[in-house]
Amino acid sequence: MVGIRDIADKAGVSISTVSYALNDSDKVTAETKKRILEIADKLHYTPNLAGRMLKKQKTNMIGMYIASFGGYFYHHMIDGVAQVLRENNYELIIGSGGSHSREFIPQHLVDGAIVLDSDFPTSLIERYANAGNQIVVMDREIKVPNVRQVLLGNQAGAIQAVDTLLTANPDAVVFITGPSDSNDSQLRLQAGLTRMDQCSDKPVLVIHGDFTVDSGHHAADMIAKMGHRNVGVFALNDEMAIGLYERLPELGLKPGVDVKIVGFDNDSLGPYLTPALTTIDYSKHGWGELTAKTLINMIEGKQTVKNQVLKTKVIHRGSLGETEC
Amino acid sequence: MVGIRDIADKAGVSISTVSYALNDSDKVTAETKKRILEIADKLHYTPNLAGRMLKKQKTNMIGMYIASFGGYFYHHMIDGVAQVLRENNYELIIGSGGSHSREFIPQHLVDGAIVLDSDFPTSLIERYANAGNQIVVMDREIKVPNVRQVLLGNQAGAIQAVDTLLTANPDAVVFITGPSDSNDSQLRLQAGLTRMDQCSDKPVLVIHGDFTVDSGHHAADMIAKMGHRNVGVFALNDEMAIGLYERLPELGLKPGVDVKIVGFDNDSLGPYLTPALTTIDYSKHGWGELTAKTLINMIEGKQTVKNQVLKTKVIHRGSLGETEC
DNA sequence: TTGTAAGCGTTATCAA
DNA sequence: TTGATAACGCTTACAA
Numbered sequence: 001m002v003g004i005r006d007i008a009d010k011a012g013v014s015i016s017t018v019s020y021a022l023n024d025s026d027k028v029t030a031e032t033k034k035r036i037l038e039i040a041d042k043l044h045y046t047p048n049l050a051g052r053m054l055k056k057q058k059t060n061m062i063g064m065y066i067a068s069f070g071g072y073f074y075h076h077m078i079d080g081v082a083q084v085l086r087e088n089n090y091e092l093i094i095g096s097g098g099s100h101s102r103e104f105i106p107q108h109l110v111d112g113a114i115v116l117d118s119d120f121p122t123s124l125i126e127r128y129a130n131a132g133n134q135i136v137v138m139d140r141e142i143k144v145p146n147v148r149q150v151l152l153g154n155q156a157g158a159i160q161a162v163d164t165l166l167t168a169n170p171d172a173v174v175f176i177t178g179p180s181d182s183n184d185s186q187l188r189l190q191a192g193l194t195r196m197d198q199c200s201d202k203p204v205l206v207i208h209g210d211f212t213v214d215s216g217h218h219a220a221d222m223i224a225k226m227g228h229r230n231v232g233v234f235a236l237n238d239e240m241a242i243g244l245y246e247r248l249p250e251l252g253l254k255p256g257v258d259v260k261i262v263g264f265d266n267d268s269l270g271p272y273l274t275p276a277l278t279t280i281d282y283s284k285h286g287w288g289e290l291t292a293k294t295l296i297n298m299i300e301g302k303q304t305v306k307n308q309v310l311k312t313k314v315i316h317r318g319s320l321g322e323t324e325c
Numbered sequence: 326m327v328g329i330r331d332i333a334d335k336a337g338v339s340i341s342t343v344s345y346a347l348n349d350s351d352k353v354t355a356e357t358k359k360r361i362l363e364i365a366d367k368l369h370y371t372p373n374l375a376g377r378m379l380k381k382q383k384t385n386m387i388g389m390y391i392a393s394f395g396g397y398f399y400h401h402m403i404d405g406v407a408q409v410l411r412e413n414n415y416e417l418i419i420g421s422g423g424s425h426s427r428e429f430i431p432q433h434l435v436d437g438a439i440v441l442d443s444d445f446p447t448s449l450i451e452r453y454a455n456a457g458n459q460i461v462v463m464d465r466e467i468k469v470p471n472v473r474q475v476l477l478g479n480q481a482g483a484i485q486a487v488d489t490l491l492t493a494n495p496d497a498v499v500f501i502t503g504p505s506d507s508n509d510s511q512l513r514l515q516a517g518l519t520r521m522d523q524c525s526d527k528p529v530l531v532i533h534g535d536f537t538v539d540s541g542h543h544a545a546d547m548i549a550k551m552g553h554r555n556v557g558v559f560a561l562n563d564e565m566a567i568g569l570y571e572r573l574p575e576l577g578l579k580p581g582v583d584v585k586i587v588g589f590d591n592d593s594l595g596p597y598l599t600p601a602l603t604t605i606d607y608s609k610h611g612w613g614e615l616t617a618k619t620l621i622n623m624i625e626g627k628q629t630v631k632n633q634v635l636k637t638k639v640i641h642r643g644s645l646g647e648t649e650c
Numbered sequence: 651t652t653g654t655a656a657g658c659g660t661t662a663t664c665a666a
Numbered sequence: 667t668t669g670a671t672a673a674c675g676c677t678t679a680c681a682a
Contacts, residue, residue, distance in 0.1 A: 001433070003659055014669045019661060027667065044456065046431040050384070051659030053375040054674045069400045078394055082422065091426045094419045096407065101416045106371035108326070131369065246597070272571070328675055339653045344677060354651065376675030379658050653682070659674105666669075 002043045010039050022047070053109075061091045062295060063110035067117040068096055073265065073284060080288025081114065088296050105133050112295045114138065118181065134298040136291050140183050141307070148298060150291040150308045154184055155191035157280040157312035161234050161262045162195040164278065168260040168320040170232030172203045176219045176240050178211040185211070188236045188264065202232075209240050216243015223259060224251035232260045232320075238267035238279055241319075245273050261319040275318030282312045327368045335364050347372070378434075386416045387620060388435035392442040393421055398590065398609065405613025406439065413621050430458050437620045439463065443506065459623040461616050465508050466632070473623060475616040475633045479509055480516035482605040482637035486559050486587045487520040489603065493585040493645040495557030497528045501544045501565050503536040510536070513561045513589065527557075534565050541568015548584060549576035557585045557645075563592035563604055566644075570598050586644040600643030607637045 004022070008015045013032065020028045021036035028036075053059045064081060066074060078094070085092050093110060095101035098119050104110045105128045112134035115125060122142060129135055129146040137149050165173065175192055178185030189206070196204050207222050209215030219240065223231055235241035241263035245255050253259050256275035263270065266281035287310050297304045329347070333340045338357065345352045346361040353361075378384045389406060391399060403419070410417050418435060420426035423444050429435045430453045437459035440450060447467060454460055454471040462474050490498065500517055503510030514531070521529050532547050534540030544565065548556055560566035566588035570580050578584050581600040588595065591606035612635050622629045 001659090004661095005659080015660085016662080016670080017668055020668085023661085029667065032667085044452075046428070048379075048659050049429070049432040049434045050375050050378040051674090052661075054373075054379050054659080054676090055661045057674075059375070069394060069403055075394045079422075082424070086425065091429075092420075092424070093426075095417075097404075099407070099417070100411065101418075103371070104374070104416075106369075107374040109374045127369075326675090329677095330675080340676085341654080341678075342652055345652085348677080352651065357651085373675050376658090377677075379660085379675080380677045382658070651682105654680085656677105656679085658676090661673085663672080664670090666667105 001048070002045050003048065004045075006043060007036060007040050007045060010043065011036050057108070059109060059111055060089060061093055061110045062292075062299075063101065063104050063113040064092060064094045065099070065102060065113065065115045065117045065120050066094065066096050067119060073267075076284035077116075077288040080285040080290075081292045082288075083285075084289050084292035084296070088292075090296065105135075106131060112136070112299045114291055114295060118183065134295060136295045136298070138287070138291055146298070148294050148304055148306060148308075150287065150294055151310065152184065152282060152287065153309045153312045154187035156309075157264060157282070158188040158191035158234075158236075159195045160312060160314050161188075161264060161280050162192050162199070164314050164316070164320065165232040165234055165260065165262050166200055166202075168232055169230075170202065170260055171230040172205065172226070172228050172232070173200070174219070174223060174226075174231055174233045175204065175206045176209045176215070176233065176235045176244075177206060178209060178236050178240075180208070182211065185236055192234055192236075209236070211237050211239055213239050213243040213246070216240035216245075217247040218243075220244050220247035220251060220253075223248070224253060229258050230260075231258070233262070235261060235263045238263035238265045238270055238277060241277055241279070242267070242269055242273065245277075256319045256321050260321055263319075266315055270315075270317065273319070275321075278317045278319045279315050280312050281315045282310050286310065326373070327370050328373065329370075331368060332361060332365050332370055335368070336361050382433070384434060384436055385414060386418055386435045387617075387624075388426065388429050388438040389417060389419045390424070390427060390438065390440045390442050390445050391419065391421050392444060398592075401609035402441075402613040405610040405615075406617045407613075409614050409617035409621070413617075415621065430460075431456060437461070437624045439616055439620060443508065459620060461620045461623070463612070463616055471623070473619050473629055473631060473633075475612065475619055476635065477509065477607060477612065478634045478637045479512035481634075482589060482607070483513040483516035483559075483561075484520045485637060485639050486513075486589060486605050487517050487524070489639050489641070489645065490557045490559055490585065490587050491525055491527075493557055494555075495527065495585055496555040497530065497551070497553050497557070498525070499544070499548060499551075499556055499558045500529070500531045501534045501540065501558065501560045501569075502531060503534060503561050505533070507536065510561055517559055517561075534561070536562050536564055538564050538568040538571070541565035541570075542572040543568075545569050545572035545576060545578075548573070549578060554583050555585075556583070558587070560586060560588045563588035563590045563595055563602060566602055566604070567592070567594055567598065570602075581644045581646050585646055588644075591640055595640075595642065598644070600646075603642045603644045604640050605637050606640045607635050611635065 004015050004018050008018045021033040105113050114136050116138040129144050135147050177189050207219045263277050263279040266279045270277035329340050329343050333343045346358040430438050439461050441463040454469050460472050502514050532544045588604040591604045595602035
């Protein structure tokens with residue numbers, strides 16, 4: 001491997017001079033700098049990251065921990081993270097599915113971490129944070145030093161969803177939940193139920209799902225059994241709403257007519273459904289950006305806001321039938 | 326930061342003894358080993374990766390370079406890669422979208438690399454390989470030392486697709502291609518056309534697409550203009566086939582009846598279409614596994630096969646209408 | 651079985 | 667403006 005020492009030999013200078021030249025310091029004359037850079041180029045020199053990291057105690061890499069790579073969802077969010085990191089000269093390492101690379105955090109292979117993975121134990125995050133590692137979480141609240149959160153406005157979104165659903169004036173309202181250990185699901189459900197309680201005396205039914213298309217199918221069966229003809233459904237994510245669209249017609253129920261539906265997440269499929277799905281939207285890209293910015297500020301010792309919440313908004317499409325706004 | 330030295334102090338031994346104990350060497354007595362490990366645990370010691378990497382000149386990390394995180398496609402493939410790596414004690418670093426982390430390869434931050442990204446220049450791969458880095462490519466052929474390829478059986482798959490399509494006895498055959506710079510598209514198109522030439526004298530039309538749903542829409546328009554009533558279409562990927570399904574009915578053409586369709590990739594949506602999409606399948610997970618295995622063998626100096634090709638098979642569903650097999 | 655010490659490639663301090 | 671040299675945290679001959 002060609003190292004800084006080889007360049008020094010070839011250029012007839014010391015390794016420190018080479019180091020200065022490579023790091024564009026103004027402690028060397030422009031001409032020796034130029035000469036050294038040329039030689040480095042000729043020898044196809046590339047710095048050894050391990051050496052640099054060891055010395056500087058900084059890697060300029062950040063670790064991002066997600067549950068899986070599945071779904072359109074992560075794509076945009078990660079893209080937002082990656083963009084901000086790139087702009088600030090950080091590299092992104094992604095660990096998915098309980099990867100062993102979590103160890104990168106205490107081993108100082110990353111300068112900080114972003115967590116969006118409910119399988120990543122809170123206790124572990126707290127341990128790492130206590131050891132001085134900077135972490136931003138996107139899926140829970142952790143109130144210890146060195147941890148910040150950038151959260152989705154689940155409650156506000158759920159309230160928007162319920163309010164929107166009620167404009168369609170359904171005879172009864174159904175909530176289809178995510179898995180019971182999902183923080184998102186819990187928050188949406190609770191805020192939605194509270195809102196129903198405040199604003200309406202329509203009957204409410206909660207069907208337990210798990211954020212998959214399949215549980216949408218299952219929910220459709222249950223709704224058909226209810227026998228109502230004018231049901232309003234708040235599917236706590238769009239995937240389950242898609243499951244409804246798939247199954248309801250087989251049961252003689254028309255989405256948007258017999259069953260009014262509002263989803264959550266603004267999945268890319270929504271507009272393609274018939275009728276197009278009304279849903280709660282938020283900027284996935286923006287979420288990623290904000291998260292990355294927060295982490296960089298923490299790492300670089302700048303002021304950060306302790307809790308940040310991402311705004312949601314309603315996307316009105318046809319799945320509530322014809323309502324006036 | 327608590328290091329090996331702190332443990333040595335506390336245990337009243339030298340740092341080398343600690344190092345041996347931590348690396349489970351049999352050069353230390355079981356009891357001192359135990360004592361040292363306990364102290365390490367109590368101090369919450371975690372090894373500093375940079376130090377180890379620097380000394381060993383091995384990181385046990387491998388870099389994977391993909392175009393983007395989008396699509397169900399990558400999910401399974403990456404999962405296959407990740408699984409094999411985990412089993413062999415390697416960590417996975419993923420760089421997407423022309424990330425700067427390509428530099429990890431020459432900087433020896435990764436022991437090897439996997440490339441599935443047509444934006445990753447072949448010249449760069451060759452340069453890195455010449456510098457001694459081990460690389461496996463999944464989307465092209467590169468005949469230089471230190472590079473191996475694990476490729477999809479595009480040609481065999483295309484032949485299967487054409488043969489299957491011809492069993493439906495269409496009056497004319499249409500190919501919808503991917504982007505012209507896609508190696509996959511080129512190989513599928515060429516093999517498909519050659520097969521048509523050999524086995525049939527039906528007229529053939531090539532419509533240029535770009536592997537997106539949108540270009541499926543566009544192709545549907547062109548097909549409608551042809552005025553045929555019994556067209557066979559080989560969409561070079563499933564996404565474009567989905568585009569056909571979306572648009573054809575608007576033009577008065579029924580998929581599976583007026584237009585027989587065969588796709589490629591076995592997208593998860595296929596079974597949900599009406600009629601379900603006949604397509605060419607291959608194991609995405611297996612592809613990832615094979616790729617990772619190949620790379621590990623290269624890194625560990627074991628024998629490897631120069632070129633490996635992944636098998637494809639036809640998934641018969643309803644989009645060819647009623648055909649006898 | 652344990653300790654001493656060299657060295658991995660880089661950066662940074664201090665002298666020259 | 668440059669050079670000698672000591673770290674950074676760890677592994678590993680070699681010596682004891």
